[in-house]
Structures are given as structure tokens and as C-alpha cells.
Amino acid sequence: MGFFGGQIARRLGAPPLIGMILVGIVLGPQVGNVISSDVLEAADSLRTVAVMVILMKAGLGLDREKLLSQGSVALRLGFLPAGFEAIAIALAAIWIFHFDVPTGLLLGCIIGAESPAVIVPGMLRLKRLGWGVTKGIPDAILTGSALSDVLLLLLFSLLLSFLGQGGIETITLPGGFTLSALQLLPLQVFIEIGLGILIGYAAARLIVSLLTEQNWTQNTVQDVLIAAGIALLLVIVDKVLPYSGYLAAMAMGFFLIELDAPLARRLRGGFDSLWVVAEIVLFVLLGASVQLQVLGDTILPGLLVLAIGLFVGRPVGWYLSTVGSNWTGRELLFLLPGNMAKATVQAAIGAIPLARGIEGGEIILAIAALSILTTAPIGAWAIPTFAPKLLERGEVDPTKVTVVTHTVLLAAVDTSPLATEVLRKVATIARRTDGEVIVLHVINSDEIEEVEKLRDRTQRLLSDIRYKFITIKGSIPEEILRVAQEYQVADIVMGKRGHQRWQQVRVGSVSQAVLEVSSIPVILVEDPQNELAIKSRRV
Template identity: 75%
Template sequence: MLASVLWVLIIGFFGGQLARRLGAPPLIGMILVGIILGPQVRNVISEDVLGAADELRTLAVMIILMKAGLGLDREKLAQQGSVALRLGFLPAAIEAIAIAFAAMVIFKFDFPIGLLLGCVIGAESPAVIVPGMLRLKSLGWGVTKGIPDAILTGSALSDVLLLLVFSLLLSFLGDGGIEQIVLPGGFTFTALQLLPLQIIMQIFLGVLLGYLAARLLVVVLTKQNWTQNIVQDTVIAASLALFLVIVAHDLPYFSGYLAAMAMGFFLIELDAPLARRLRGGFDSLWIVAEIFLFVLLGATIQLQVLEKILLPGILILAIGLLIGRMLGWYLSTLGSNWNWRERLFLLPGNSAKATVQAAIGAIPLSQGIAGGETILAIAALSILITAPLGAWSTMTFAPKLLTKGEVDPTKVTVSTRTLLLAAVDTSSLATEVLTKVADLARRSNGEAIILHVINTSSQQDIQQIKQQTKQLLSDIKYEFLTITGAVPEEIIRIAEEFHVTAIVMGKRGHQPWEQVLLGSVSQAVLETSHIPVILLENREYDTNSL
């Protein structure tokens, strides 16, 4: 089992990075690695790991939905009005119905089995859609109108709807009829009649439990201070989210995944600093979870059953997507402020299938339902086609179809690089500058540029600065530059060329002529630099930004 875990992690990681270097989404490489390592080809993944695939997928989906919740923007969702709510029901429902009718013609299914197939295929994949939408938010694409937020919310709600209908159809097809439910007072209803109430209850209780869980986290992690660092914060938050998901499996009265997403969302409202810390922690968890998720997805794909239904399966997917789902997208955005380009973006941004199909695709076959093998094959086909295509097309077409807006760093992780510029001379104050840069770089996990503008320095002086730099910044990634020219102009030019975060320099030297020179240099840099400048003097520093 440990060897299998090692294969999954190492080969899955490098398979994903190879795909990225070739210009494809990493998940393509991970899925291909899973197919190769799985029982269909090399069969090197142990039965224990394959047997735990469903549980590992559940854990991975919980992590990605917490990331989604921690990245939602309440103001943007309120601005969209009912668009997010409609995206949660109309596209998935209409796609499922379109697939049901198409399956009746192509595969000669009856309507319940066709709708069962529609529920399997119509569900959206949070494992593909959530990272894509959070990436768009971090880059600013579509954030002005809240398009990524609407897609994130709609994706979570649509899975609630289709999974409920799927469970209802399984009960009907397995028992030969729809169960009668007797309520107090002698009122009798079928499960189908109670479906709208079940959907409302699952959503309401999921959101409520997510809110209560968020408040509990704030009490435990912030007010009571039971943890000491971000790792412990993340472990407690992830454990609570996983607990909600597990309880929802045993008590199916609320959506555990929706509760996990809601918990992340409410954490932003209740304690934004805690939410920011957890966002970074779940980003780290996702790095490992993503590998397991997509490698095990590839390992569970049944290649031998794809050959028979390849062309009709592609036709079914095309009908569901290009007829059913596009009609749902049109109705969902009707009356909104989305233009035709933004509506068209829903085609690449909101159509990926993966995790839900892998989780429920084999259930009809295992329960002996007619057409179960075909349902499983089309579920596998939908993963192979739409997951890589959706991940690739989201990032490819977003710049062409969406408008770039201002990124809100309080709602999403923004990748920033801390790069410090240390401007040093040959005086003893260079030690202070290098020491401060090393300290700031360690605190921010940053890098440094050490700049010496040659004026009257000898080669021996420069070698001494290099040796001192190597000693003080031994654990910091840095680049040492020596140039000639006017000191203030060159400092600012290099800072702007490398897009540094801040300039660190000394305020004055020790010799009278150096006092004049460095005084004028620091004054000139302060007056002309648009980049923050940190001045050091006698082991103390001031920060000035112009």
C-alpha cells in the first residue's frame, strides 16, 4: 500500500508537471498516469488504495469546496441576484432531461433509466471547476460582474439537485416503485412529490450547519486560541469540514459538501484574518489532494467498455451540452447584465465532469439496473473528454471572453512574489542593509537582489561585499549585480526593471564625503521612486513610500 501511495504521488506529480510544460492542464497528465498505473494497464496500484478511492475522492472534494467557500464574494453574489441560483438548477436539470430523451432514442432506454444517465452526466465537477474559477478570480477575469462566484455557487447547488434525483431514481428502479411516505395527520406523499421539499431542506440545513461550524471555528481558533500556527488551524478546519461530509452520508438530510463550502464562505464574514490564513492552508492541502483525486480517477476508468459506445456516447454528451445545458445557460442569464461573450464563456467554464461521475457512475451497474454498463461507460467517457477540455478551455478563453477587473485579495489567494532590492556601498552600513534584507526575506519567504553601483570601488571592495552577502544571505535566494552609472538613477532603474517589492538602503556613511554622497543618494531615491523605500540608520529603519 505504501509503495502504491508513493507511485501515485511521485509519478502523478511529474505526470502533471509534464502536461503543464507541454501547455496542457496538469490534471490531464495525472489522469493518464492513473490509467497507466491502474488495473487496465500496469496494475501497480494495490487493491487497498483502489478500495479507498471513494473515501480519498471525498476528502479531496471536501478540500476543494472549502477552497471555493473561502474564495466566494458575498457582494458579487448579491449583485448577480438570481443568476447564481438559476445556474444551480436550470442547466443541470435541462441537460439531464435532454440526455434522457436522447438515450431513449439512441440506446432504447425507458425514461427513468435515461434520466438516471442524465443525472450522472449532468452533474458538474467541483474538482475541475473550482480551481479554474479561483484561478480566474486571482487574475481578475470576470470579477467585476462576479461571474466566477456565480459559477462556483451554481455548481455546488446543481450537484445537490442531481444527486437527490439520482438517489430517488435508484430507489424507484431497484424496488420497482416510488416509496410512499406517510406524514403525521395521515397525509401520504411519494418521494417524488417531496423532492422539492428535500432540495430546499438539503440546501437550508447545509447552509445553516456551515454557518454554525464557522462560528465554532472562530470560537476555537480565534477567541479561545487553542492553536498556535496555521498548520493546526488548517487541521482543525479540515477535520470539521470532513465531519460534516461524513455525517451527511449517514444522515442525508443536508448536503455535506454544501455545508463545507458554506463554512468557508461564512468564515470570511465572521473572521476575515482567519479565513485568509486558512485559505493558504487549504491551498497547500490541495497540492496533495489533487494528485490523489485525478490519478485515482484515471485508475477507475474502464477502458474496455468504452469501445462499444464511443460514437453514441460522444453524441449523447454533445446533445446534453450543446442543446440541454446551453438552453439552461441562456435561461439562467436572461435579464442579467452579462453580455453575449460572458454567456458564451459558460461553455468552457461550466461544463467539466469528473468527480461526481467517478463516484456514482458504477452504482447502477452494481445494483443490477438495466443499462448499468452503458451508464458506466458514458460516465468514464465524459471524464476523459470534458475534464481535460474544461480545464484547458477555461484558461484559454477567459482572456478572450471576459473583462479583466480589479482583484480582491481579501477573497482569494493572490500569488505575489516578494523581491527585495538591497542597495549597498562599501561602508560598514552595508552589513545593516544586508542583515535587514535577509530578515525581511525570511519573514516573507522572499528573494533578494543585491545591487552595488560601482563608483570608486576596487575589485577587492566588491569581493568583500560579495563574501559578506554570501555569509548573511546563505539561506536566501539572491542575485548579485554590479553596474556603473549614476547611483540614484541606477537603483531606481533596476528596481523598476525587476519589479521589486521594496528598496532597502543606508541613509548615510561614516566618512564626511560619504555622508554628503549617501545623503544625496537616499534623498534622490526617496523623491523619485514609486516603490517603497526602507532607510537604515544606526540599526533602526524608517519606511517611506512615494
């Protein structure tokens, strides 16, 4: 249901996650109540797996050179926008809901956190298409998003402890110095980030040793399973050790690119496949966790609180984060759609204050649900919509992202026996690339019967491949080039008739004409009647 809901949303021009969230709401306990209670009880664990997948995708897509070129921008994006938004939301909640300062800050930490489930796929899509890659804008947003979640989750835990115990716990250091947990927060942030990066590096070294140097696995599926298991372990163990598991998983993917680029490329494709399933689980369960009944009277004041945080607090942080950078005003404006989405963190911790019996917990839960329903769909739609309008398009680095291409091949054939060899060659390439084939024959008026035989031969040789059989009249070289351009093919496969003479092979007139003009690679298949073995040549 989540898959089909997502596809319906996509066909209507909306992000698939909107359909998945709506399906979760309909199937969840608030409406249909048809999802097993065992699944709902395991929702937190399932969300953890899904977040691990998206963080590994983010790490495997980061570009070290682009991050270094941005200087401190990524670091500032990790602290200032989320911090200023949390403060603005806290002040708004104190004014509107009459919260005390700690409760207002608790709400600010929940709402200020950014959603990797929305931001990471969006930024990786921009990297695949080249939007903003010259200045490393997607990389800076990805890194800043991960760092901001570390900061706010730490502050959330501190405030939760304070509100539950009635005061901030003090810690006595060697030498008799006494510090409160709030005073130790900067040091704790530094330790969690530093240890997260170090542990991520160690895990990346371990994976390279196991999978490349010691060859513990036999195929890519096993590579992905081992990497995913280690990444999930990093995310889970942070509950008992003082480091950021989210950051460690992301750092592991990043260091894998530096340590073993071919392995990182294989893993990138595997985690792309895992995300197809994890995305559905994450957003359907997210929709099922939304408490519709608690929205009630808090919709309008809740939207006001969200707007103050998003349009007052965050812009201050965005401006301060990019001061001194080479970002233009339009690129700075892109941070509004690119860095606003809330979903994963809010679904994970939004209900905790209510469960702990904190006063105002039901309002906090309602605003958390409201932030998911408003910013996640808008953010997922706005990132691809506004990127072409606000960002410059640069050259895509295929070593950092999975470049998804739809391979189309053109097989130019006549009615001679050489057509069989051309069709066999194009079939082999199409099977390797999961490609589609355009079979083109430029006809003469007196070869109708031969064309039908050619059509039958094509059906037999390409029976397991998507193909289109086209017949057309005209100049053979010109029609081949025109159809190749029309269908935007990756390669032209055609026959070559030549004669062996003084160890040289002359190219036939048609293939020679195509070779001289075509900007598309041409693969020539030699006539089997020649004494030379059948071979292909890419020009």
C-alpha cells in the first residue's frame, strides 16, 4: 500500500513520500487500525534501520574536495540555523503556550532538528543532476544537517533530564571542580562529534580489510550486507557509548570513498536498492505514528510557532553560516526549501515528553506531528522544484554519486545475414546494461518480404529485451543519425562490410558516412563472410 500510495503521488506530480505518509495515516491506529500492533511496537527499530540506510547513502555521496572548498560553511550550517530556530521556537512557545523556558527549549530542540530522510535523498538527487555541485552546496547541506541533529539531540537529552528531575545534574571533576551538565554541553558535543568521526573511520578501515584485502565476501550483495550490519551496529551502540551513531555511519560511508573508491561504488548501488524498501517502511510508519486527535486546537497556534522558527530563526542562522562564502543571494535563498524538512527526528522523539509526564507534552507532540505533515511534503517537493531556479548546474562527479541513466541502443540493420550479428551484439550489450533497443531498417519498396523476415529475426533474438522495430524510407546514413538523435541513444550498432587487402580493412560506405558525422559512439560489427574474426570496434 505504501508503494502504490507513493507511485500515485508521483504520478500526480507530488513527492512519493506524501502518498506513503497518507497511507500510513489511513492504515494506522488513528483511522483504519489495520497495521499489526507488533509492527507498530517495532516502529522505532524499523525507523533506525531506515535512517541507517539513508545516512550511509549520504556518506557515500559526500565530496571531500567540495567540503574543503566551503571552509567553515558546512560546520556553521550544522549549528547556527538549527540553534537559532530552536531559540525562536522556544520564545514563541513561551509567548503563545505560556511554556517555561526549559519546556520551550525542549520543543525547540524537537522541531529544530532536520530530517535526513527528506534532505539526504533530495541533496543526492541534486548531486546526480549537477545542481549546485560546483560550490559544493548539496555537500554542505548534507554535512550541516547531520551535525545539527547531533547538537539538538544532545540538548534535548539534557533538558529532558532537567525537567524530569527538577534540576540540572552537576558533575564533580578531579580537583574538586563542579560543573553543571549545561556547562559541559559544548565539551560533550565536541566529544560526540570527534568520536563519531573516529569510529566511522575505524569502521571504514575494517570494511575495506574484510571485503577487499581479505576477500571475506563473494559478491556485491554480501558486501552490502556486511557494510549495512556494521553501520547499523554503529547507530545502535551509541545508546551506551558517548558518540554520535548517526554521524559515525555517515562518516563511515565518507571514508570508504577515500579508502577504496571501487568498493564504495559497489556499496552505493546496493544502498540505493535498500533505500527503495527502507523509504516505504520509514514514511508509512511515520504516518501511522501521527496523533491526529492531539492536533485539534493547536493547529493555528502550532503553525504560527513553526512559521516563526522557519522564517525568523533559521534565516538568521543561514545568513551567519554563509557570511564570507562565495554563495550568491539566490543560492542562499535555496536553503529555505533545501534545509527545512522535519520528519525522522520528530517522529522518533516527539512523543517522549508526553510519555515522561512533562507538562505541555501533548502540545509538543501535536506540534511535532504538525511539523511532519507540513514541512516534509513541502521540502520534498521544493528541493527539486527550486534547485533549477536558484542553483547553477555544474559537472557531475560519477565517483561520488550513482549516475542513473536509461540506456537506449540503436541497431541499424539491413536484410542481409550481417543483421543477425548486429542484433546479437546489441542484445549482449542491452542485457549487460538493462537497456532498450531501437531496431532501425531503412527500406526499399521492393523488399517487403525480406522486412518481415527481419522482423521475425528481431523478435527471436531480442525476445527478452525491450525493443522497438522501426522502418523508414530515406537516405540510410542521414536516417540513422536522425533517429539516433531523436531517441538520444547511447551507442549506434551497425554492420561493416569490408575486404581484406594488404592486412587493411576498408569500412563500407554507409558505416564510413556515419562514422565521419556521428557524435554518438559507433560499434561496428564485421561481416561474418570476411576471413577476419567477427569483432566490434567502438569509435
